[in-house]
Amino acid sequence: MKFLHIADLHLDRAFEGITAENLPDRTIIWHDIVAAAIENQVDFVILAGDNFHQSRPSFMIQKLFFDGLKKLEEKSIAVFLIFGNHDYIRKNQMIEAFPRNVYAVMGEAVETTTLSLTSGETVAISGFSYQQPWINESKASEFPVRSTADFHIGVYHGELGSANYAPFTLTELNEKNYDYWALGHIHVPTQLADNIYYSGTPLGHNRKETSSGVNLVKLTKTELSVEALNLAKVIWRDLIIPLQSTALDSAILEINQAILAEAQSNTQTIFFSILLEEVGDYAEELVRRLQSGELQELLSAYTKQLVVKIKILSFKLEQSRTELPLSLERLEHLIAQLDLNQLVLPLSNNKIIQDNHLIEDTMLSEIKEEIGQQLRLDFDFKEVDE
Ligand SMILES: [Mn+2]
Structure with missing residues (x-):
């Protein structure tokens, strides 16, 4: 059987820090993903959360998303979909009901569905969604023991060991004996174990996201192959x-x-x-x-x-410039220690700013870079014995 593993689509997210006109249409990526699913004749598509950048995606972005899901329905391609920390799901947000080919997890409890494929094989898929921007405990223990279906796949939006995003350990996932774990949350494509993958975001949205991907996964009883498709234009x-x-x-x-x-x-x-x-x-x-x-x-x-x-x-x-009795290394260390988060704390607690993710971590790190650049231009730094 074959499927696409997609995560962190962030369909409504703007290219960060770019104000130029006539930019390429960034939503084309969803169109290209649907086309790739059809062209590769996959049995189903997994969307592992953060399909949207915010929990209140605009109606037009939703329409575009639903148009793609319906195209997959026409080709009898099933979809397993969860919501992540960005697009955490709340009541009365969706403009229409999901088409029949889509199994969407609408709550934080782990749910499992079993698909019967045209080959006669069966596959169980388990996953949970976010209903708020964070989940503080691991969800791994809620995943069921391996099903009697031919294959079992886990879908997990979260972070290894991190406190706020359903922190999990590799041991917890490995213990389930699943065939594949489709992870979401980390935007850089990352393989954590033989069968545990972050596919990464399909389209980079800022200068830190220099790599992107969609995983085309092929599974047989004896073999797993994962091919990273690069669809980003x-x-x-x-x-x-x-x-x-x-x-x-x-x-x-x-x-x-x-x-x-x-x-x-x-x-x-x-x-x-x-x-x-x-x-x-x-x-x-x-x-x-x-x-x-x-x-x-x-x-x-x-x-x-x-x-x-x-x-x-x-x-x-x-x-010649003014000399500061400070090594460059020490300067970089000092800048790294600057807690800009503390500075913008009153702003970042604001609900509107939170809901729309107006303060990005990358923005804060760029401010630090600029501070360093200006200081290095203005002063010479001289090594000192400490
Ligand atoms: Mn994300």
């Missing part, structure tokens, strides 16, 4: 450029050429984050143009690629 790339230039004009030329070279070897749309090394004495001017957004704009125009972020990793400045 948009990818995020960090491009490190060690600059040779000593002046602004030649530096811009160098950056252009590096972007074009990278773009050439790719068919997808790339959202570039440019990381500059060894920036010379023009650094101050460059930073000013970075902060105004001018440089990103110019590079995007030259290369026809979207440059979403530029960061300076290291300087090679000749002009």
Whole structure:
């Protein structure tokens, strides 16, 4: 039998930190997933939670989602669906009832359904949903012992050992003797054991999500094969450029050429984050143009690629700057210790901000990066004996 394991679709999530116009339609990914299910003639599709980015997905996003489910229904492809910590399910949120091919878990108790496949084989699938943004205890013990069906699959949205997201241990999952665990929550594709996988998000939504995937799983009585399909038409790339230039004009030329070279070897749309090394004495001017957004704009125009972020990793400045008796290492440590969460605590407790996930962890880590960049530009750091 064959199925698709999908997780963390976050269908209504915007590309983070991008305000440019005429962006590729990010909902195409759902259309492409449905097409891949049909093309690969899978028996069923598993959606392992965070199908939406929020617990109140817009009506139009839902319509789009339901359109895909109905296409799968037309091809007699079953769907097993749970809700995660982002799209935790509440009453009166869905615009229509799920079509008959869909088994949606609507509560936090573990439920099991058994599908009879056209091959004559049977498969039991067990999973739970979130009804609030967190679950503080492991749900593993609630999963039933292996069924008498030919195969048994567990669907689990949660995190290894973490307190807030149904923390589980590998031993707990292994003890169930299931054929496959379809996990959700971690957005980077990750294999935890022979048969335990985070498929990852099918489409990256920020510059940390440089890899994405959908798992095409084939199971027989003796064999498990997992193939990661890359369906994303948009990818995020960090491009490190060690600059040779000593002046602004030649530096811009160098950056252009590096972007074009990278773009050439790719068919997808790339959202570039440019990381500059060894920036010379023009650094101050460059930073000013970075902060105004001018440089990103110019590079995007030259290369026809979207440059979403530029960061300076290291300087090679000749002009003298104030020396701080602090090693770079120590500075980085201090910045890492900054508790920005504490700073935005009054905001992050706000219900509207919480419901819409307006404060992202990635946003806070980017602020830290920018603090470091500015400090490194303004000061020289001198190793000191501690
Ligand atoms: Mn997620």
